Amino acid sequence: MLAMVLVAAYGATVEANVLDTVTPDFWVPAATLGLVFLGLHLVIRWLAPFADPALLPAVALLNGIGVGFLRRYDLADADAADRESLAIFAGTGGRQLAWTLAAVVLAAVLLAIMRDHRSLSRYAYTLGLAGIVLVMIPAVLPGKFSEVNGAKLWIRFGGFQIQPGEFAKLALLTFFAYYLVRKREVLSLASRRVLGIDFPRGRDLGPVLVVWMISILVLVFEKDLGTSLLYFGMFVVTLYIATERVSWLLIGLVLFFGGAYLAYVLGGTIGGPFANFYVRAEIWLDPFGDPLDKGYQLVQGLLTLGTGGLFGAGPGGGQPTLVPEVQNDFIFAGIGEEIGLFGLSALLVIYLLIVERGLRAALAVRDSFGKLLAGGLAFTLGLQVFVIVGGISKLIPLTGQTTPFLSAGGSSLMANWLLIATLLRVSDGASRPVAPGGPAARPSGGPPEQLHGAHTEVIRP
Numbered sequence: 001m002l003a004m005v006l007v008a009a010y011g012a013t014v015e016a017n018v019l020d021t022v023t024p025d026f027w028v029p030a031a032t033l034g035l036v037f038l039g040l041h042l043v044i045r046w047l048a049p050f051a052d053p054a055l056l057p058a059v060a061l062l063n064g065i066g067v068g069f070l071r072r073y074d075l076a077d078a079d080a081a082d083r084e085s086l087a088i089f090a091g092t093g094g095r096q097l098a099w100t101l102a103a104v105v106l107a108a109v110l111l112a113i114m115r116d117h118r119s120l121s122r123y124a125y126t127l128g129l130a131g132i133v134l135v136m137i138p139a140v141l142p143g144k145f146s147e148v149n150g151a152k153l154w155i156r157f158g159g160f161q162i163q164p165g166e167f168a169k170l171a172l173l174t175f176f177a178y179y180l181v182r183k184r185e186v187l188s189l190a191s192r193r194v195l196g197i198d199f200p201r202g203r204d205l206g207p208v209l210v211v212w213m214i215s216i217l218v219l220v221f222e223k224d225l226g227t228s229l230l231y232f233g234m235f236v237v238t239l240y241i242a243t244e245r246v247s248w249l250l251i252g253l254v255l256f257f258g259g260a261y262l263a264y265v266l267g268g269t270i271g272g273p274f275a276n277f278y279v280r281a282e283i284w285l286d287p288f289g290d291p292l293d294k295g296y297q298l299v300q301g302l303l304t305l306g307t308g309g310l311f312g313a314g315p316g317g318g319q320p321t322l323v324p325e326v327q328n329d330f331i332f333a334g335i336g337e338e339i340g341l342f343g344l345s346a347l348l349v350i351y352l353l354i355v356e357r358g359l360r361a362a363l364a365v366r367d368s369f370g371k372l373l374a375g376g377l378a379f380t381l382g383l384q385v386f387v388i389v390g391g392i393s394k395l396i397p398l399t400g401q402t403t404p405f406l407s408a409g410g411s412s413l414m415a416n417w418l419l420i421a422t423l424l425r426v427s428d429g430a431s432r433p434v435a436p437g438g439p440a441a442r443p444s445g446g447p448p449e450q451l452h453g454a455h456t457e458v459i460r461p
Contacts, residue, residue, distance in 0.1 A: 001034070004031070004033060004034040004037070005030075006061060006065075008026070010064075011027070011030060012027075013316060014072045017315065017317045018083065019075070021084070029088060029097060032097060033060070033063070033100065036100060036101055037060045039104070039108075040104050041056060043111060043112075044056065050427070050429075050431035051424040051425070052357050054357050055357055055420055055423060055424055056420075058353050058357075059405060062347070062406060063405045063406075063413075065335070065406065066096065066403075066405055066406035066408075067096050069320075070091075070408055071094075072338075073091075074090065074092055074093050076319070077091075099413050099414070100413060102414065103414040103417040106421075107417040107420060108421075110418055110425075111421050117370050117426045118367060118429075120174050120422075121178045121181075124174055124179070127175050128174075130171050131169075131170075131171035131175065134164035134171065135218060135227075137164055138152045138155060139217070139218070139221040141155065144156075148400070151224040152223055153222060153227060153400050164411075166402075166411045166412050166414075167411070167414075169415070170415060173238070173373070174373065176376060177373040178369060180239055183207070184242040184368075187207075188242075188243040188245060208235070211232055212259065215229070215232035216228065216259045218231060219260065220263060220273045221273060225260065225397050225399050227401065228260075230380065232255075234376055234379060234383065236249060236252030237379045238372050242368075242372055260277075264277060264278055283298060284397040287302070297323070297324045297325065298398060301323055301392050302333075302394060304322070304330075304333045304336065304337045305393065308337040308338065308339070309340055310340050310342055311342060312340030312343055314338060315338050315339065316338065318338040319337070320337065320338075327407070328402060328407050328408055329401070331403050331406050331407045348385070352382075354420075355379070356378075357378075357423075358374055358378025358381070358423045361378075364430035365429055370429060370430070373426060377423055377426075378423065380419070384404055385404060387399050388401045
């Protein structure tokens, strides 16, 4: 309720600044979202009564602010004479409302089907194969069916488009969690100690090298650093959680940044499939070298953030239409112009809260698969926020990633609500009372424990 009050206040302020009046139906988007989230809350109370109570309100606020800003973008994009009569459910903001309803329903369905998170381990290899297929489809499709703004991340036919990589990350992470539970004893073995850090045996590097090669192929053929970093990062961090070996993090960093630098060098010398990444890296290094062409989007985003300053121009007081793709990749910059650095910091704290609650669920759950799954999901969400915010603020090269729960689009919204539903299910299993002398009580019909020593084993992330 508090989240939706904030969303309604945001919508009223936008209309006051853009229209010089507040229309009688300014509250409708917030009320619609409130009913949707109330329905999901009741589903959670019924199907996962011990789930973390902080996750839904935090995500609801982010989702609501995203819908509110997209409504604000529609008002700015419309002719001045038509703004006051612009329908609440029209434009990008209206579509985002519809996608929110679909995503929340999908999350509720997942909670109804998956009564125990351990049931996912039965389909780990199938999900792993499905994840690889989803990742590779855009890479093999012609550019006109898959490429948007230089990155081949989409499947586009006519008016329909979907970003399969958003769903692939969930499938691949489930496989990673299951695989590493089975193989962690081997991957934890050390061969030598260097500077106080135990490094693994050479023959155990195979899985990491395979995932590294896949991430480099994504970088080269899908032309996107963010997706490549996301897939490789979530595997390496899940491996670290499973083995507690810092050496895996060091090996992962060396492999990824070494591969990215090699792709940059090859892009500048031989071009070919490496050329796009080379161009993106050059824009990142000096966006003001060509501010009216190649560096235009990044320059406009930086100027927008600078214009916002500490406190922002106020909701509805900015000029979001000056930033290309502000409703998608650059929504964080558009919002930042109007709520300032303090407002953006508040949004980042909300993301941090969601990640922290996910990690708390990972610490509390009693089975190893659940620990790796929840820890990996929480880290993946945090890494995605880092990748997109880092690109907008020129910390890393621009990526084609969307800002979770804020950016327009159904693929990202549905995939991230599925991620939250899975975290809710894991946290429910973690907090469910333990029967005297036995394992944690589980819903009727839930699968028996499948993993070795899963109820008594504790892994320190």
